[in-house]
Amino acid sequence: MARVDRIAEPWGTRTPYGPGERWPMRVDSHLTEGTRPAEVDRWVQSASMLHSNGDAMDIAVKGGRIVGVRGRSEDRVNHGRLDPKDLYGWQANHSPDRLSTPLIRRAGELVETDWETAMESVAHRTRELLEERGPSSIGFYTTGQLFLEEYYTLALIAHGGIGTNHVDGNTRLCTATAAATLKESFACDGQPGTYTDVDHADVICLYGHNVAETQTVLWMRILDRLAGPRPPAIVCVDPRRTLVAEHATVHLAPRPGTNVMLMNALLHELLEHDWVDHDYVEAHAVGFSELEKLVQGYTVERAAEVCDVPADEVREAARLIGTSRRLMSTVLQGFYQSHQATAAAVQVNNIHIIRGMLGQPGCGVLQMNGQPSAQNTREAGADGDLPGFRNWSNDDHVQELAAVWNVDPIDIPHYSEPTHAMQIMRYVEDGSIRFLYVTATNPAVSMPELRRMRSILSQERLFLVVQDIFLSETAQLADVVLPAATWGEKTGTFTNADRTVHLSEKAVDPPGEARPDLDILLDYAERLDLRDKDGAPLVKWKTPEAAFEGWKECSRGRPCDYTGLTYDKLRGSSGIQWPCTEEHPEGTERIYVNGAFWSAPTYCESYGRDLVTGAPVEPTEYQALNPSGKAIIKAAEFLPLHEPPTEEHPFQLITGRTLYHFHTRTKTGRAPQLQAAAADVWVECSVADAAAHGWSEGDLLRVSTPRGQVTARVRVSGIRDGVLFLPFHYGYWDTAPGNGSGDNRAANELTLTDWDPASKQPIFKTAAAAATRLRPSDGSVAPAPSTTASRPAHGSVPATRGDDSALVDEEHAPSGGEA
Amino acid sequence: MKIAQTLRNLHGNKVGAAIEELHRSENELVGALLNLSDEHKIDHEIFYVARDIARWSQEHVRLLAEVGRDYDLDLSPESEDEPTLLARVKQKGAELTGRFHEPSLLLLADLRRVHRMAAGVSLDWEVLAQTAQALKDRELLSTAQECHPETLRQLRWANAKVKETAAQIMVTG
Numbered sequence A: 001m002a003r004v005d006r007i008a009e010p011w012g013t014r015t016p017y018g019p020g021e022r023w024p025m026r027v028d029s030h031l032t033e034g035t036r037p038a039e040v041d042r043w044v045q046s047a048s049m050l051h052s053n054g055d056a057m058d059i060a061v062k063g064g065r066i067v068g069v070r071g072r073s074e075d076r077v078n079h080g081r082l083d084p085k086d087l088y089g090w091q092a093n094h095s096p097d098r099l100s101t102p103l104i105r106r107a108g109e110l111v112e113t114d115w116e117t118a119m120e121s122v123a124h125r126t127r128e129l130l131e132e133r134g135p136s137s138i139g140f141y142t143t144g145q146l147f148l149e150e151y152y153t154l155a156l157i158a159h160g161g162i163g164t165n166h167v168d169g170n171t172r173l174c175t176a177t178a179a180a181t182l183k184e185s186f187a188c189d190g191q192p193g194t195y196t197d198v199d200h201a202d203v204i205c206l207y208g209h210n211v212a213e214t215q216t217v218l219w220m221r222i223l224d225r226l227a228g229p230r231p232p233a234i235v236c237v238d239p240r241r242t243l244v245a246e247h248a249t250v251h252l253a254p255r256p257g258t259n260v261m262l263m264n265a266l267l268h269e270l271l272e273h274d275w276v277d278h279d280y281v282e283a284h285a286v287g288f289s290e291l292e293k294l295v296q297g298y299t300v301e302r303a304a305e306v307c308d309v310p311a312d313e314v315r316e317a318a319r320l321i322g323t324s325r326r327l328m329s330t331v332l333q334g335f336y337q338s339h340q341a342t343a344a345a346v347q348v349n350n351i352h353i354i355r356g357m358l359g360q361p362g363c364g365v366l367q368m369n370g371q372p373s374a375q376n377t378r379e380a381g382a383d384g385d386l387p388g389f390r391n392w393s394n395d396d397h398v399q400e401l402a403a404v405w406n407v408d409p410i411d412i413p414h415y416s417e418p419t420h421a422m423q424i425m426r427y428v429e430d431g432s433i434r435f436l437y438v439t440a441t442n443p444a445v446s447m448p449e450l451r452r453m454r455s456i457l458s459q460e461r462l463f464l465v466v467q468d469i470f471l472s473e474t475a476q477l478a479d480v481v482l483p484a485a486t487w488g489e490k491t492g493t494f495t496n497a498d499r500t501v502h503l504s505e506k507a508v509d510p511p512g513e514a515r516p517d518l519d520i521l522l523d524y525a526e527r528l529d530l531r532d533k534d535g536a537p538l539v540k541w542k543t544p545e546a547a548f549e550g551w552k553e554c555s556r557g558r559p560c561d562y563t564g565l566t567y568d569k570l571r572g573s574s575g576i577q578w579p580c581t582e583e584h585p586e587g588t589e590r591i592y593v594n595g596a597f598w599s600a601p602t603y604c605e606s607y608g609r610d611l612v613t614g615a616p617v618e619p620t621e622y623q624a625l626n627p628s629g630k631a632i633i634k635a636a637e638f639l640p641l642h643e644p645p646t647e648e649h650p651f652q653l654i655t656g657r658t659l660y661h662f663h664t665r666t667k668t669g670r671a672p673q674l675q676a677a678a679a680d681v682w683v684e685c686s687v688a689d690a691a692a693h694g695w696s697e698g699d700l701l702r703v704s705t706p707r708g709q710v711t712a713r714v715r716v717s718g719i720r721d722g723v724l725f726l727p728f729h730y731g732y733w734d735t736a737p738g739n740g741s742g743d744n745r746a747a748n749e750l751t752l753t754d755w756d757p758a759s760k761q762p763i764f765k766t767a768a769a770a771a772t773r774l775r776p777s778d779g780s781v782a783p784a785p786s787t788t789a790s791r792p793a794h795g796s797v798p799a800t801r802g803d804d805s806a807l808v809d810e811e812h813a814p815s816g817g818e819a
Numbered sequence B: 001m002k003i004a005q006t007l008r009n010l011h012g013n014k015v016g017a018a019i020e021e022l023h024r025s026e027n028e029l030v031g032a033l034l035n036l037s038d039e040h041k042i043d044h045e046i047f048y049v050a051r052d053i054a055r056w057s058q059e060h061v062r063l064l065a066e067v068g069r070d071y072d073l074d075l076s077p078e079s080e081d082e083p084t085l086l087a088r089v090k091q092k093g094a095e096l097t098g099r100f101h102e103p104s105l106l107l108l109a110d111l112r113r114v115h116r117m118a119a120g121v122s123l124d125w126e127v128l129a130q131t132a133q134a135l136k137d138r139e140l141l142s143t144a145q146e147c148h149p150e151t152l153r154q155l156r157w158a159n160a161k162v163k164e165t166a167a168q169i170m171v172t173g
Helices: A084-094 A115-132 A148-162 A176-186 A216-227 A259-272 A278-284 A288-295 A300-307 A311-323 A341-354 A374-380 A395-405 A421-429 A450-457 A517-528 A544-555 A619-625 A672-677 A687-693 B002-039 B044-071 B084-096 B104-135 B138-171
Strands: A002-005 A026-031 A042-047 A056-062 A065-071 A103-106 A109-112 A138-142 A167-169 A203-207 A233-237 A250-252 A327-331 A365-367 A435-439 A463-468 A480-483 A492-495 A500-504 A651-656 A682-685 A700-705 A708-716 A723-727 A767-775 A807-812
Touching (some): A138 A421, A148 A167, A148 A395, A148 A517, A176 A341, A259 A288, A259 A311, A341 A365, A374 A492, A421 A450, A492 A544, B002 B104, B044 B104, B104 B138
Parallel strands (some): A233 A250, A435 A463, A651 A723, A682 A708
Antiparallel strands (some): A056 A065, A103 A480
16 A cells, blocks of 8 residues: 555556556545544445546545545446545535525625525516516526436426526536537537547547546556556647646647647548548548548648648657557547637547547547536536437427426427527626526636626626525625535436446535535425426426436437436446446447447437538438438638737637646635645746746736736746646635736636637637736745646746645555456 | 630620629628628627628639639729728627617627528529539639538528527517
């Protein structure tokens, strides 16, 4: 057994393995100081809620309190390992500032109240608006951090009961493009890849995916392959010199906003060298000739100039991809939150389609999720989709859903796709939505252009309900605040980025009067007296397990089929990948085997969109294009940036994460080890830009865009020239409130309101920005971790490390065994 | 080749007039899209996408000017652009009325206008493509084949935006 400071060494000790071998076990555990494993009363099964990897763990309970966590060795996802955010993040559950009683606004102030008063006020305002202005005046904005049962209940209440089209999640900010991209290429959501592809791949490409920080356990798996015999080659596309870039065979650092140009040049090279599986394309895809035609103009030389990357390295990347035998690709926010998000991410799918690299070990695409249960927001229909990957423009699908819910099809609004979050906010802005119910998310910090967002959310005419576990920046603007239970305090299931479903059981009671989100939603539905078409209560369950059973029926026969799963089956074992049915009781590791897709016109979730205009493809058009349900190769032209740098704003600003925090830090900022590792905002610039402006480590910079200003200490890092990076985690719950000027620190003060027309995901990574030095460093360094992409390019800063409370036990199992 | 020349000589005037008309209507579509963009700056997707796809029509104008030379036309390759000051005034106006729901009726009207114009442009391309085939004018035909699909995308976009926003505009507020 080793004791490792997992703040200083976030990925822990290596357990090397070779291609086709089983990834060795390593059990990470962290208990509160002074507690020994033998003293733990019970271990309660769960999985991670602080990122999308879905690492399985057991929660240690002693005396009715959580005292630590331990990775589950038998789980397929993590083989016992845990992310530092999970090892320390559970402490936030015990924070003294947890919301423990409902709050209501009286004479301008939020004051404590009881559940009856709070819920009646929420239900009353809903009824009032339904009568006065109709269901389109009601909106719901949820998250990627609740449980499947909660999303499904919310979708039923909103779509089937209230009859509003305005339901979306903050998944719009993180995972909308993943879903859109899969719908474009395969006409349906559903991850083609699986984590075990890492065990087999000979080339792994990471496109805008800093996996070392966003999914640390997946990176541990890759690191262990890299440390073993016959390691895979890594291709990294990222404007920052991330840990992935450090380990890459080829690292391409394109100008932000030029991903489509780069991808088209890679495809151009693949076609030029005929690194194409023509038999596969012929048998299983449509659209190849359009791709051939379009990429003609996208030469490596042209891309080298537009993207500012060396031509030879683009060629080398194409050669690695083109000659690989088992190609795995992953994509994340560097593509999803950038200009032409869907168009760029679709080209990654195109590479796999034309190379025939799908549905076999080591040949997967992971269009990653950013949040732990984002997949469920998508499946259950709480995010601008219909439940069960049903197609809103296919009347048969709507009828099927209406039958499951026992409502009239016309009561489920489907005259247009469910409204996306950015448009919901626009409708709040123009006053046509007057009631917004926000669950477990913090738009006052996480949405773009915060000055606008604050002014939208603080309007007098808006009735804002916020259901959360802390008094977040958004909750502070609410009319009613509902205190919720969180992970470890309630039961439910959720699904990670490779379709693995986990059960997370209640370990301890929530604080004070806080209640599980499901219970609050059920209470709301009951007060609204929502009925089905026979007059029976619309929501037919009272417990998470009954909600899960209800969801199973809804998923029956659809791609995300859960009918073979039960709570009991998920108890005590590894997580299980959907589709899981009677026929496939152990789940399905790989989909799209032998080129069988879910894209038949009558079955598919989506007919796709125009990648430039976002206009949905009409059913008849789709039928003509893809009558027999093949994969769809969709070519895309490169478009100039919407906000290019200017003389006045010469930099390109990108925002992003650090390993030690999640989202707006509501939990990780309350875990002392994590908070200390990255205590405050910083800004990164390149060595050349620092030299040109005379900046050095720790100088205080003011970064500005036409939207606002942020003040931060500078870290001269390995980022590419002309680009500034700000982490987006830092808001105002532990500082003075943000006001759009002066010493603000939220990165989204600066971002612009613009989104990808196909996925509707906001663009956080191409704003034009200026930076000036306010004062030189007084000897302080930037509060940026030294262990990650934010480490200094040259010279040294004090190393990021934890104290004794950060020591984690690592137990290594005897190695060996087959895959 | 000789037949093509003969046909062109015989019918050149009519074809020239059609090219000229399309050049004018593409130009007008550029103006309508930019106007839509400016007037609805607060509807961010309208603002950006209308500008992105106005670029297609600008390119069509350039290509039409080029092909027009074969028919002795002297058409400007530069499409008309709005004066910057006027655009700014419109954008500011959009920002000032952003808190009101009623102006969104104007959005429907403006989208309708773009749709109508794009439909006209689409038919003009249809006429030109048919003509080009009859004349065996390969250059004109390939121009039509290159441009017309983009006009159809503009048309579908206007239609899709109306479909997406109509209910909220008409029923709520």
